[in-house]
Amino acid sequence: MGDEFQTTKDTQTGKKKKLYIESYGCQMNFSDSEIVASVMQNGGYDTTSNPEEADVIFLNTCAIRDNAEQKVRNRLQHLNHLKKKNTDLTIGVLGCMAERLKTKLFEEEKMVDIVAGPDTYRTLPALLTEVEDGRKAVNVFLSREETYENITPVRLNSNGVSAFISISRGCDNMCTFCVVPFTRGRERSRSPYSIVDEAQDLFQKGYREVTLLGQNVDSYLWSENPEVISLLGEKKAIKQGADISKVEIVNFAQLLERVAQVSPLLRVRFSTSHPKDMTDEVLQVMKKYDNICKYIHLPVQSGSTRILEMMNRGYTQEWYEQRIAAIRNILGDTCGISTDIITGFCSETEEDHQATLNLMRKTAYDFAYMFYYSERPNTPAAKKYADDIDLETKKRRLQEVIDLQNELSLKRNQLDVGKTFEVLVEGFSKRSEDFLMGRNSANKVVIFPKKQFKKGDYVSVKIHDCSAATLFGETF
Ligand code: SAH
Numbered sequence: 001m002g003d004e005f006q007t008t009k010d011t012q013t014g015k016k017k018k019l020y021i022e023s024y025g026c027q028m029n030f031s032d033s034e035i036v037a038s039v040m041q042n043g044g045y046d047t048t049s050n051p052e053e054a055d056v057i058f059l060n061t062c063a064i065r066d067n068a069e070q071k072v073r074n075r076l077q078h079l080n081h082l083k084k085k086n087t088d089l090t091i092g093v094l095g096c097m098a099e100r101l102k103t104k105l106f107e108e109e110k111m112v113d114i115v116a117g118p119d120t121y122r123t124l125p126a127l128l129t130e131v132e133d134g135r136k137a138v139n140v141f142l143s144r145e146e147t148y149e150n151i152t153p154v155r156l157n158s159n160g161v162s163a164f165i166s167i168s169r170g171c172d173n174m175c176t177f178c179v180v181p182f183t184r185g186r187e188r189s190r191s192p193y194s195i196v197d198e199a200q201d202l203f204q205k206g207y208r209e210v211t212l213l214g215q216n217v218d219s220y221l222w223s224e225n226p227e228v229i230s231l232l233g234e235k236k237a238i239k240q241g242a243d244i245s246k247v248e249i250v251n252f253a254q255l256l257e258r259v260a261q262v263s264p265l266l267r268v269r270f271s272t273s274h275p276k277d278m279t280d281e282v283l284q285v286m287k288k289y290d291n292i293c294k295y296i297h298l299p300v301q302s303g304s305t306r307i308l309e310m311m312n313r314g315y316t317q318e319w320y321e322q323r324i325a326a327i328r329n330i331l332g333d334t335c336g337i338s339t340d341i342i343t344g345f346c347s348e349t350e351e352d353h354q355a356t357l358n359l360m361r362k363t364a365y366d367f368a369y370m371f372y373y374s375e376r377p378n379t380p381a382a383k384k385y386a387d388d389i390d391l392e393t394k395k396r397r398l399q400e401v402i403d404l405q406n407e408l409s410l411k412r413n414q415l416d417v418g419k420t421f422e423v424l425v426e427g428f429s430k431r432s433e434d435f436l437m438g439r440n441s442a443n444k445v446v447i448f449p450k451k452q453f454k455k456g457d458y459v460s461v462k463i464h465d466c467s468a469a470t471l472f473g474e475t476f
């Protein structure tokens with residue numbers, strides 16, 4: 001996660017002006033672009049997939065690693081050509097890079113007219129009016145409440161089968177390497193009622209899968225009385241003897257159960273789980289409902305307890321392994337498990353690196369997102385530790401991690417050959433329209449002959465072959 005890229009598709013509701021959006025980074029950003037499209041539709045804009053015909057271009061940006069920001073800067077240079085052709089074109093930078101750099105972006109990238117942080121999208125029409133009046137416009141306010149819960153997203157990223165639902169925003173964890181707490185602000189949870197409404201609405205429109213999104217879904221905690229949450233967060237509620245027995249409080253396991261109850265035909269996924277907060281209660285709810293997919297993205301970052309401590313991840317190697325054991329005990333061996341790994345964090349030794357490789361072998365991940373450490377300005381790690389592993393070593397360790405993961409992915413997939421899975425069809429396979437592509441519960445991509453099946457169908461597929469990335473099967 002974090003290095004993906006998406007452009008808009010066309011929406012035509014008869015609006016006069018056209019908006020083109022490109023989204024970078026994680027699923028949260030892709031989901032936010034759908035909120036932006038909705039706000040802009042009310043402000044008189046349809047979306048277009050062609051930047052050449054746009055009145056407004058937004059880049060919804062990511063700041064997680066330096067190369068994510070470089071990509072956006074290159075893209076801005078390119079878009080500057082369009083601006084020279086069309087002097088009325090407005091260019092806005094949204095998202096995490098906007099929040100990180102604020103008005104510095106105007107100085108560094110002259111073609112930018114609007115800088116808008118992740119909590120300010122309701123104000124985009126007002127910011128555009130400022131630009132029409134001849135000013136540059138900025139809003140980087142971070143909110144403690146905004147969850148955009150009453151805004152119905154315009155589904156831009158969807159195949160009509162699966163959709164994202166944002167359940168919380170921000171992050172309170174302060175992993176030392178990470179910019180997210182600075183770019184997305186404090187964690188806040190969205191009302192379970194509006195989440196369930198959105199899931200019901202999607203199901204009625206024909207969607208068959210929702211993915212609940214948050215930086216740390218396990219710390220989801222909602223109450224009708226937000227004060228209770230802040231007391232609980234600061235662990236004061238108990239000390240103060242506050243009577244919380246009559247207040248409705250919903251945690252992630254309870255939310256998951258409510259969404260699973262929308263329909264047995266609606267698959268439920270979620271991301272991202274945090275090893276320090278993932279409870280057995282969540283695993284039990286997953287076990288209880290067939291339509292909750294048996295797949296967990298549980299980023300470990302490093303297999304060395306010393307490095308994990310420096311990262312402020314809040315768990316040790318042993319704790320992490322015990323969480324993996326809980327997944328295997330409660331959900332069995334076929335549950336898909338994926339992770340994120342960073343190589344070459346400050347002071348990482350060959351021994352620490354070997355600990356990561358060992359943990360990967362022990363866990364036998366199905367899939368991993370792997371990165372080398374990129375120091376981010378003003379993060380706790382940048383302030384406290386020297387970025388002292390040279391680039392060559394960072395990259396060599398990353399390559400070792402990638403090579404090992406390829407082996408592990410292939411081995412895990414080989415275990416699936418001969419088994420039969422229920423697959424939800426998402427569309428055609430990339431290579432041929434004679435084949436369909438879908439996923440099984442464990443999030444593995446499955447390719448099989450089209451026959452009479454179509455998008456949105458649940459199909460029983462027997463696997464006869466695999467690569468490290470894909471399962472190939474046959475229907476009956
Ligand atoms: N909330 C999620 C991750 C969000 S960022 C979690 O806690 O796991 C996605 C991934 O980017 C992280 O898991 C981490 O592996 C990677 N990442 C974050 N900051 C990074 C940095 N400074 N350098 C390299 N990778 C980084």
Ligand code: SF4
Nearest residue numbers: 171173174175178180
């Ligand atoms: Fe970043 Fe850590 Fe929060 Fe994930 S949990 S977003 S890595 S601070």
Ligand code: F3S
Nearest residue numbers: 025026062063064096
């Ligand atoms: Fe990037 Fe922001 Fe997501 S920094 S990974 S877009 S939360």
